[in-house]
Amino acid sequence: MNSRKIRFLLWSGCLGGVVLFAGDMFYYGGWGPAQLSVIPKIMAHVASWRLHLGSLTGPVGGGLELLGMLGLWFCCRRAAPRLAAVMLAGFYVRSLFIVLQHGIFGPLGFALQSCEENSGALAQMFRLNTILAKPMNVGFFVGALIWIFLVLKKRAGVPRWTIFLCPFFTSWLDHAIKYMPAPLGYPLMGGWNNIAWTVFFAVLALTYKERALDSRLGEAAESKAI
DSSP: OOHHHHHHHHHHHHHHHHHHHHHHHHHHOOOSSSOGGGHHHHHTTSOHHHHHHHHHHHHHHHHHHHHHHHHHHHHHTTTOHHHHHHHHHHHHHHHHHHHHHHHTHHHHHHHHHHSOTTOHHHHHHHHHHHHHHHHHHHHHHHHHHHHHHHHHTTOSSSOGGGGGGSHHHHGGGHHHHTTOOTTTHHHHHHHHHHHHHHHHHHHHHHHOOHHHHHHHHHHHHHHHHO
16 A cells, blocks of 8 residues: 555544544533543533534544554554554454443433432443443553554654654653643543544654655565575
């Protein structure tokens, strides 16, 4: 696949992050200090149309992110086909469970509006959210660690410095964002994970160079011939 098509896939992943961030804001968007503890209270009072739209952004944004993951695979499949396949599998597991986790927030919002605080239904939905996060995180760590390794080995066609914008590192910045004051603290904290993926895909789309990868592969072939 040529570089233009790979960049298109990476930009699709970037758009997916934007759509999922918009979904977060439909669910519980607002302005204020970085306090995630207020999310259930906000969702208990948002309009029904926001919960419906938030749920719809799950498969749309998740599907676009899956295209972005495919772009990551195309970046390094020629240089390291086996590792690239494992990386893609890990990222796909992560993206598929993201769709499920993002989608249940709509029903969760309706449950918060209709059920009592100590409702068994609410407890089960929060438990389901926790269960979905486990395979999602495993897939993410597998994919991200392989991606970082391939970039450091110059097998992905992007500069090494881009690893610092990988969500493996930037997702931890939410520990600093929680100290950000109002009004930006709350929306940044609530949607930081999707913001991190948006920036990541955008930077890769802007920096990917197929020629750099071809040069690296040529050098490897010459060293083997010698």
